[in-house]
Amino acid sequence: MNIVGSSPKRSFAVLFFLILILILLVIMPHHVAPYYTWIVTSIFMYTALTVSWATFSGPTGYISLASAGFVGAGMYVTVVLGGKLPLPLIIMFGGLTSLLLAVLVGLSSLRLKGIFFAVFTLGLSEALKYLVSWGEFHIGGSWGTFVIPLDYITCFYIMLIIMIMTLLTSYVIRRSKFGLGLRSIGQEEEAANHVGINTNATKIITFAITSFWMGAVGATMATQLTYINSDIAFDVLYSFTPVLMALVGGIGQIYGWVLGSVLLTIVAELLTTQFPYFYSLIFAVLIISTLLFFPTGLIGIVTKWQKGNLVN
Amino acid sequence: MPYWLRVLAFSMELPGVLNVAHGEFIMLGAMATYSLYIAFGINPLISLSICGPILFVIGFLIHRVLFGRLRRLATSIEMFEGNSILVTFGLLFLIQSVALLVWGPDLRGYSFLDSSVDLLGAKFAANRLVALLSAALIASSLYFFLVHTRIGKAIRGAAQDTTGAQVVGINIHWMYRLCFALGAALAGLAGGLMSMMFPVSPVMGFPYTIIAIIVVTLGGLGDIMGSLVGGLVLGMIASIMMYVEPSLSMLVYYLLFMFVLLVKPKGILRK
Numbered sequence: 001m002n003i004v005g006s007s008p009k010r011s012f013a014v015l016f017f018l019i020l021i022l023i024l025l026v027i028m029p030h031h032v033a034p035y036y037t038w039i040v041t042s043i044f045m046y047t048a049l050t051v052s053w054a055t056f057s058g059p060t061g062y063i064s065l066a067s068a069g070f071v072g073a074g075m076y077v078t079v080v081l082g083g084k085l086p087l088p089l090i091i092m093f094g095g096l097t098s099l100l101l102a103v104l105v106g107l108s109s110l111r112l113k114g115i116f117f118a119v120f121t122l123g124l125s126e127a128l129k130y131l132v133s134w135g136e137f138h139i140g141g142s143w144g145t146f147v148i149p150l151d152y153i154t155c156f157y158i159m160l161i162i163m164i165m166t167l168l169t170s171y172v173i174r175r176s177k178f179g180l181g182l183r184s185i186g187q188e189e190e191a192a193n194h195v196g197i198n199t200n201a202t203k204i205i206t207f208a209i210t211s212f213w214m215g216a217v218g219a220t221m222a223t224q225l226t227y228i229n230s231d232i233a234f235d236v237l238y239s240f241t242p243v244l245m246a247l248v249g250g251i252g253q254i255y256g257w258v259l260g261s262v263l264l265t266i267v268a269e270l271l272t273t274q275f276p277y278f279y280s281l282i283f284a285v286l287i288i289s290t291l292l293f294f295p296t297g298l299i300g301i302v303t304k305w306q307k308g309n310l311v312n
Numbered sequence: 313m314p315y316w317l318r319v320l321a322f323s324m325e326l327p328g329v330l331n332v333a334h335g336e337f338i339m340l341g342a343m344a345t346y347s348l349y350i351a352f353g354i355n356p357l358i359s360l361s362i363c364g365p366i367l368f369v370i371g372f373l374i375h376r377v378l379f380g381r382l383r384r385l386a387t388s389i390e391m392f393e394g395n396s397i398l399v400t401f402g403l404l405f406l407i408q409s410v411a412l413l414v415w416g417p418d419l420r421g422y423s424f425l426d427s428s429v430d431l432l433g434a435k436f437a438a439n440r441l442v443a444l445l446s447a448a449l450i451a452s453s454l455y456f457f458l459v460h461t462r463i464g465k466a467i468r469g470a471a472q473d474t475t476g477a478q479v480v481g482i483n484i485h486w487m488y489r490l491c492f493a494l495g496a497a498l499a500g501l502a503g504g505l506m507s508m509m510f511p512v513s514p515v516m517g518f519p520y521t522i523i524a525i526i527v528v529t530l531g532g533l534g535d536i537m538g539s540l541v542g543g544l545v546l547g548m549i550a551s552i553m554m555y556v557e558p559s560l561s562m563l564v565y566y567l568l569f570m571f572v573l574l575v576k577p578k579g580i581l582r583k
Contacts, residue, residue: 063397108574109574112574118397123566123570127562127566127570130563134560134563244398247398278409278413281405281409284405285406291382291395291402292378292381295385
């Protein structure tokens, strides 16, 4: 944690600053045009996804591409239960469904490493997409369903709460023995095992906890989309965007992930409105340049700058 | 039909890196063949010999620009592998976006050799037969190249044991680059063949990437005979699914894939 120094004075300053931002965010929807509220809701959503993803995949190096599966699962929980249960309960069920899914995925992929893990999780999201699509068609009679919409202000607050919970969860995990365990796994899994860390339990539990919030995000997001089909819900972008955001921001620290997601969501929004035809092209160029020129992310650049050597 | 799957498989597993953008090379070959036919009336089979080398060069350059730099930047194998997948993902979007800008999202098709042919009592479309024969030809030339030429043996050596290969003087980086380029070329050829039989569009790439990954995993990474078997197995399953329940095809492929990953991650042929 470079920027936040260890002195109490600095910690207080940061805390004060955060609370100030929080207050501003809370009063924001009532004073600002709906469009901006919606953008900030998107920022909350992607931050929650990115932080959830990075809490597990960052320290361990296991790149999970199952995020789309979790988000989609959450979305479909809303599709199925929408209107029949109060919203908070639906969101919770969305999270729980995701969690169960994560446990299943985790258990079945324990022996997989590196590329295989990434491809397996990607395959899983895709398989789930096709399964749901088939189910929709044969059981429901058609593709896609309409969802009861929710007003954007309530959604804003819900997403804000989810994001805060995600950040808290991530912070707690990192500071706990789980966090240490995760980082040990990331560096040298065999050694971690020998030292006595139950790598399987650590991996699965963290994976499951972080996926809970992804499901919650999905469940909430569904209310804003009005029409859901399996391609929309399990869109592979939900898997890859958190990865990109964490990378651009800086893979090591929480505030790096937040920076990445805030920045990229704004950039994405600007791009889709200004250059709708070139959006994915510019995005692609961004991904490639990030990986080629600053793989440590923006935070990495800032750190190097602080240390006085910006040139590689 | 399994034959072009085989060609696909070969093209996928050669490089040392998982290329998520592989399907996009297929798409490029398909779209280019389509355009050449519609715009200039060039026989698709001739287009193959144009598209193949062009895609080889493109693949070569891409590898040089992207992976050369990644290799220098990465501090560990895992980081390099991880970043490689992500870079190829960026490549996927890049190629697809450019293709969408050039051709537009609609499905395009053309008819070539549409007449049916009587063979052994059953009717086949002529273009499918031609595609099958071409694919078989490509596959066997590839096989010949890999087994009987010096470079081919070098490639196989590099795939089997990178350290040992380097000891005997094989330039591993050149091998990877060559393989990637070769893979791109083969993908383009496969795409060109496909364009003769099916309608094509700039967004057709991704499912083929998945299929290629599955075939390669079935066969075991780096094992050429394995990919052959993998391609055949998947081809057979594809035919069965087409008959039983076509919409579930992709799902069954994935299930098979996950099954193999879990039970025999080294491939079905490895003991």
